[in-house]
Amino acid sequence: MSPRGGLDGDPGTGFLQEIKDAVSVRTALLVLGVLAVQLAFIASYIGAFHNPKPHEIPIAVTVAVPAAQAKAEAEADPARASAEQKQMEAATDQAVQRLKALPGKPLKPSSSDSEADALARIKDRGVDGALIINPQGTEDKLLVASGAGASLSQALEEIMVKVEGAEKRTFKVVDVVPDAEGDARGLSAFYLVVGWCVGGYLCASALAISAGAKPANPARAVIRLGAMAVYAVVAGLLGAVIAGPVLGALPGSVMALWGLGALLVFAVGAITLAFQGLAGIVGIGLAILLVVVLGNPSAGGAYPYPLLPGFWRHIGPILPPGAGTFAARSIAYFKGNGAGGAFLTLAGWAVGAAAVAIVMSLLRQDKKELQAEAEEQRS
Structure with missing residues (x-):
């Protein structure tokens, strides 16, 4: 600053006056607004992404034998097939209740009549995955759709590793709506x-x-x-x-x-x-x-x-x-x-x-x- 006055050397211009001339009140308010938007940007992005946790992922659940096998059993012994179907429906309801009771409610399970019904619900975007429980063995099937988001499919797999492990069961993953090669x-x-x-x-x-x-x-x-x-x-x-x-x-x-x-x-x-x-x-x-x-x-x-x-x-x-x-x-x-x-x-x-x-x-x-x-x- 010049000894003769303000920054421009004008003895009639003080330092504070030059600040006011350089940065008006309106400009100062706009700068504060920019700061607020910047901080909101940081808070919003970090707040959304810093700790992702699954919450009520919609998933279909069914206890079902393969469709061809079910058809053959129904043709051979309709009465027995009907009784077994009721048992599987009851088992499906029990599985749904177990998944609903998971700590933190990571899943939002609902029952499906069959694997075909569960698959249709995924493709209609009614659910994000499906658990197909095999009543005749210990290996189940998890249907996922990575086209709806790879992180969502991975979250379902991670949850099922814990759920199925606790039941001494295993599962295989089937991506029924995979993302494109270039996506x-x-x-x-x-x-x-x-x-x-x-x-x-x-x-x-x-x-x-x-x-x-x-x-x-x-x-x-x-x-x-x-x-x-x-x-x-x-x-x-x-x-x-x-x-x-x-x-x-x-x-x-x-x-x-x-x-x-x-x-x-x-x-x-x-x-x-x-x-x-x-x-x-x-x-x-x-x-x-x-x-x-x-x-x-x-x-x-x-x-x-x-x-x-x-x-x-x-x-x-x-x-x-x-x-x-x-x-x-x-x-x-x-x-x-x-x-x-x-x-x-x-x-x-x-x-x-x-x-x-x-x-x-x-x-x-x-x-x-x-x-x-x-x-x-x-x-």
Whole structure:
């Protein structure tokens, strides 16, 4: 600092005044906001991932002999086969109760009539695995679906090692919905969704600050939403093509993934525009807080919902990244089964956020008109 005064050498400028000139109150508040988002990011990601534990993983349970054997026994002695079927149903119920009573409730078991029924429930995304108990031997079968998340399949195996070991039984693992060769640990769907989300809020942010921090009128808000929709269609298609035909990371329908991507990108973009309409440029930070800080770690990517702590497990399915990840995996590995709820969630965000963005532009216009009328009356 110059002995003649402030940092610029002006004797009329003090050091504190120069700080005020360099960093305004508004800037200081924005910096504090950035710090808050940064700390929230750290807390959210570490909180979600630092200690994954299984919690009520949906699993089907059945005590059953092979279908061909059951058919042959039924044809040979119907009465005996019927009695044995009742015994197996009772044994299935007992097995379900044993699994329900496990400490910490790692599983959410439910009974199935047969192995075929259990398999169908996995492919419909009703359960994440199935335990097929062999009543005629000591080796059972565990059906898993690594396409729904490799860490989830591994968690089921680890639980069953303890459960079956305590019963002096063994089991073999059958992956009935394996992940694709180019989809390491089933994470490609999650990263595709993250990329779509990033594009959504970055495009919306660029549109929002292109002519001021807030929409000047409803027409501008509608135009921005229209531009967002066009971008979403293009981004959805290109993302689906890269993940599918180009890299071979995700199987499944490119058209379905395109539709998902377009809806997801538009939903995230509309959310960003809605927050921007509510809070100005700060709204962009709020959108990042919702989608990135809260949405990404709870999306079920590295650790599917049953392995996440309670807070993240509950918010994940209702936020865009979580709904998008679940739907993308359903399209890639389960023929779209179970994806309807996720699509409805994304559609709700898209419609609701677009409505908020338009309403905020209308309110802003009304406020300007009232201010103009007041000025006219005073003059």
